[in-house]
Amino acid sequence: MDMNQPIGATPLDGKPDGLVGRPIDRIDGRLKVTGRAPYAYETRDLKNPAYGFLVEAGIAKGRIRSLDVSAAKRAPGVLLVMTHENVPEQGEKKEQVYPQLQGTEIRFHGQPIAFVVAQSFEQARAAAALVRAEYDVQTPEASLKAARPNAVEPKPAQTPPDSELGDFDGAFASAPVTLDVEYTTPVQIHAQMEPHATIASWEAGPDGDRVTLFTANQMLNRGQTSLASVLKLKPENVRLVSHYIGGGFGSKLQPQPEAILSALASRSLKRPVKVALTRQQEFHVATHRTDTIQRIRLGADETGRLTAIAHESWSATAPGDVFYETSAVVTRSLYAAQNRLTRHRLANLNVPIASAMRAPGEAVGQLAFECAMDELAEHLKIDPIELRIRNEPEQDPEKKVPFSTRQLVACMREGAQRFGWDKRGATGATRDGQWLVGMGMAAASRLNPLMPSQAGVRLNPDGTLTVRMAMTDIGTGTYTILAQIAGEMMGLPIERIHVEIGDTAYPKAAGSGGSFGAGSAGSALYVACDNLRQALLQSAGMNAEGATFSEGRVTSGNRSEALADLAGAQGVEAKGEIKPGAMKEKYSQHSFGAHFAEVGVDADTGEIRLRRMLGVFTGGRILNQKTARSQALGGMIFGIGAALMEAAETDTRYGYFVNHDLAEYHVPAHADVPAIDAVFLPELDDKANPLKSKGLGEVSICGAGAALANAVYNATGLRIRDYPLTLDKVIDGWNEREGAAQRRT
């Protein structure tokens, strides 16, 4: 099915008690709580693996003068030491998947320079420490701030890097009220709990070599293609298996060096090779979210109506890489204004490779823009919600097409009512003991894409249904929502649905990323089930008109048949496919939401503590109320991290992240998260996909941190434009405001 028109009525409609949407427990939950869900490093399918350990470059720019591996090769248990001098020939890089150990040039700290394989993990690790590199060191460029004047216009990503509409400069110059501010966001790290890990097994065969990788990967078919390019294999001879994935958040959208190195080592050793990145290696060898500098200019009339919007963003990635953070893309569709400008610039620095992290673009874009809106509201003495309502566009202001659905105003109003927004005090006016208390809000918006995806279903002779596709579940609940969709479509209880995903041996699927997973894979399954329904009706000679599938039976007119009987001895199979179509261009599709946060700021120390938080979201049809809420809470808590603690600190002299472990790179822990809640407003989006659903995994991080930052302003009157908001910046703000005079608290 190509999504060329609104879907119309579907079998999923009008079933308030149906399986889809019901907050059922995850069907893979029992495996997870008993520790029996096998993640990549844990597969038993590839026997007798050797252990790999990666060696990183200790400089950010220069050349390897010599690489002494003699001690490592002599070390007990060592089977292979792979370097640029003996690595097998590799093919072309594809997307951000690079051939490994290519030559002596070092472009960033942590670039792999050797791969040691031994009989045991302990031996591999010890031998890796014996690899001695000497370098001709050059001075790295690692400061985005310093490189900003020379940053270049990047190659287009999904959208062009720049956009212009009307006359921004003229409108901004003549606007009665203007705001011109810069925000900065730091390098952030995915910090998914499961490190990148692969067990690879290379097999030579008469019809070409093949490789199987049990690997932590969010998008298996994409990884299949890029690995095939780098490993010089046919894509069909590269098999990726990823049944359980310990978190992704973008870090596993593409294969990382450990996948390539273990595959190449397996080829050399004719034996499976397993490797996991250490937590420290995660920070440099794998990708991160780039730091950004964002300049926002707003022009408005005295009533707060925007006449001019400009959002410019600077970001960085490694030399030769083209990834840039699309911070300002969301600004193209969020608020109305006649005159608009967005611009992205990229600096190639001697820093590790930057890539997508949960809501790439929007997450940091709205950290900045939603605070700028708060600044404008404060300046105009208009309530921040009212300011946003006054700038609500009737259609997408740049694409000039309607929104498929847009309930931003409803989300803000519902949230305000539930949160008690009317009790928000004037700036700096609320105090609770030692705590200065403030409330803040921010809007949330995230693009809703649909990706090509395929599914296979099989009605088995015993009346169960098997669902197959190369989809992944990174914790989002994919196993469960697929079972719910299939069960609902076929009228089968969830216990009779077997979901088999995570293997490129199955039909090609979208994978998990960019908020497109459930909508794309779920829609392919919807189409497959629809095709299976038609096939069953046809083979039974039953009238499709008015046929219903319920309780394991299909009923049409006065006939009713058990699905198990229609399956026959061989079972019945069907396939389904979804592709984006004209709906993508005819409608602007986004998930929306509103965040509300209350913080306390310690009047003595400047410590910021979140006290409570609420998110109200719309995401079309909610496929499982329980897992959807969990995703929303997770995104909001990512936002807490972005607002208050997360920053990989770059030592620009050496181009590396100083705090490269989980003790020093702080992510939210239990004690950082008080009572928070997330709710969804009813919505169906018939332009989005056949399920009428939209993405949920990312809208909940968008704007979340800005709500906290705006609350800090409301509590203290301090506008901190450099994330994260840590207590030293609060104290600096107080000192700046109050001069040398001692603060009285």
Add this chain to the structure above:
Amino acid sequence: MGSCAALATLGASLRGRAEAAPAAVDPQPQTMPVSLEINGTRHDLTLDTRTTLLDALREHLDLNGSKKGCDHGQCGACTVLVNGRRINSCLSLAVMHEGDSVTTIEGLADGDSLHPLQAAFLHHDGYQCGYCTPGQICSAAGMLSEVEAGWPSHVTDDLTRKASLTDEEIRERMSGNICRCSAYPNIVAAIRDASTKI
């Protein structure tokens, strides 16, 4: 946090970063016999003395439920119960546990009947990706015993009385277990729920 400085030093030596001048020769691995009682069953092993308890479980006993998230005691994914107390199994060498009784996530359930914490995590959706989950559950089991034994925490107001299991106490005591999917509100709800059933 007191142990973090020492851990960072250990980390520097383990990172595989090719800049320091290491020893010229690596000696043959030293092995030692060790006997562990794991989930009620005795295992006699001969292990490389460098093998952590976590790697002994995962790589030598095929017990993959305990997870390796950081290998440095910073994330809690490897939490198991040793003689009833929760520890980070990545920070402990296996040979230090001669005769110890180890309970992992695989040993918590009573056959097909889930431990109340496992059932509560399932019901409250106290996870997403599931990678930190075994550590969260084992940690919660150990934590509830600590509360029962009257151990105070950083947020316990009155040190002379037994702390009650408020949400604030749960959050404080569980803060050694990171969940990047951030299922924290659901984990707290699950622990609160299960605490009444143990």
